[in-house]
Amino acid sequence: MLYPLLMTSASGEGGIRCLLVRAGEYLCALPLNQVRRVVATLTTHPLPGAAPELLGLAEFAGEALPVLDLACLVNAPAGAASGQPVTVVVWAGPPAERELVGLAADEALAIVELPLHALTETRLGLVSGEALQAGRPVRVLNLEHLGAT
Amino acid sequence: MRGTELLVFVRGETSWGVERAEVRRFGVTGGGITISLRHDRLRADRVVAMLSTPTVRKPGRILRRFWPVSSRGLAVVEGQVVVVIDPLAPPPELALQTEGASDE
Numbered sequence: 001m002l003y004p005l006l007m008t009s010a011s012g013e014g015g016i017r018c019l020l021v022r023a024g025e026y027l028c029a030l031p032l033n034q035v036r037r038v039v040a041t042l043t044t045h046p047l048p049g050a051a052p053e054l055l056g057l058a059e060f061a062g063e064a065l066p067v068l069d070l071a072c073l074v075n076a077p078a079g080a081a082s083g084q085p086v087t088v089v090v091w092a093g094p095p096a097e098r099e100l101v102g103l104a105a106d107e108a109l110a111i112v113e114l115p116l117h118a119l120t121e122t123r124l125g126l127v128s129g130e131a132l133q134a135g136r137p138v139r140v141l142n143l144e145h146l147g148a149t
Numbered sequence: 150m151r152g153t154e155l156l157v158f159v160r161g162e163t164s165w166g167v168e169r170a171e172v173r174r175f176g177v178t179g180g181g182i183t184i185s186l187r188h189d190r191l192r193a194d195r196v197v198a199m200l201s202t203p204t205v206r207k208p209g210r211i212l213r214r215f216w217p218v219s220s221r222g223l224a225v226v227e228g229q230v231v232v233v234i235d236p237l238a239p240p241p242e243l244a245l246q247t248e249g250a251s252d253e
Contacts, residue, residue, distance in 0.1 A: 045163050045214045046228055048242035054215035056163075057230040064223035064230040066212040085209065092211055099209040144170050 015113035016142065020133065021088060021105040024076030027133065028105070029114060029140045034091045036100065038108050042087040044066060055104055060089060065103035068146075073126055074139055082106040093147025101146065114140065155200045155224070157231055158184065158193035160243055164231045166224060167191070169199060171236040182246055186236050190245040200226055205233050 018029035019038070033092045044056035044067045067087060071078070087102040112133055119129040119140060128142035154169035167186065175196070176183035184191040205222040212223075218240050221233040234240065 045180070046161075047163060048161060048240060049216065049218060051215040054212075057212075057232070059225050059228050059230055062225055064206070064225055066209070066215065068211075068215065093209075097210060099211055101209075101211050114214070147214070 003042060014116050016116060016119075016140070017111060017113050019088065020109040020112050021070070021086070021103075022079065022082070022107050022109060022136065023074060023105050024071035024073055025079040026071070026076035027109070027136055027138045028070060028074060029112070029131070029133075029138050030090060030103070031087060031141070031143065032111060034143050035088060036091060037089045038086050039089065040087070041085045041104060042102060044104075058087070058102060060100070060102065063100070065089065065100060065102050067104055070103040070105045073103075074141075084108075090143055092143040094144055097147060099147075114138065151168050153203075153205070155205075155231070156184070156231060157197040157200055157226065158182070158191075159195050159197060160193050164197065164226075165166040165193075165243065166200075166203075166205075166231040167236055167239075168221075168233075176247075186239075188237060189239055191239055191243045193243075194247045198226075203231070208236055227231075 019033040020034050021028050042058035044058045046056040053068050053072045058065045058122050084107050086108045089102050091098045092101045093099050102111050114131045118131045121129050126145045127139045129140040131138050153167040156172050157166045158171050161167040171186045173185045203224040205224045206221045219235045219238040224231045
């Protein structure tokens with residue numbers, strides 16, 4: 001199955017409900033069933049020696065939350081500065097070992113339904129597929145991949 | 150990991166913790182503090198607190214993927230994330246590099 005987690009969140013009308021966010025110049029679709037919360041950018045504390053994708057650790061709901069730079073994860077070119085950057089708290093990793101992580105994005109745009117038939121498989125790691133939304137390419141993310149080593 | 154007293158200190162922009170039982174003494178270096186452990190010495194910008202019984206959770210797979218540094222886990226203390234180090238393998242960024250450190 002191409003989009004195992006996405007399929008479970010389909011609305012029943014042949015679509016996938018996703019949160020659409022902007023990361024640099026890219027639009028990314030996060031499966032809605034893996035989104036726990038969208039909050040104003042969390043304050044992060046960097047960890048020396050971390051990979052560039054890891055912005056640091058933040059406090060969320062009394063727990064330590066790793067926060068990743070979504071633009072860096074998808075290799076997005078830098079885009080326009082945003083007045084409303086967000087941290088999207090998502091479930092990531094394999095279902096049996098899922099964990100919360102934060103994804104720092106430039107802005108949260110909308111909840112959209114992407115038609116399954118419009119998705120193109122890419123299998124580029126975190127980006128599992130692409131689709132067009134209002135004429136713009138959208139990268140559909142497979143958050144299970146974040147747990148891969 | 151629960152019920153362990155932690156010494157919390159700041160180095161750079163990060164709060165770190167080490168089990169109190171590992172701490173032998175403190176010292177002062179130029180502009181910083183030396184924390185002598187049983188097997189190592191660390192450099193701190195400042196010592197924050199000694200805390201009792203914080204809940205320390207092991208780092209998840211995703212954090213370890215992007216920060217492959219050995220640690221005992223993570224704690225949140227008064228809204229602040231504290232990285233609890235492995236005293237036998239502290240992050241190199243905490244290493245004491247200044248000459249002339251003197252214990253007090």
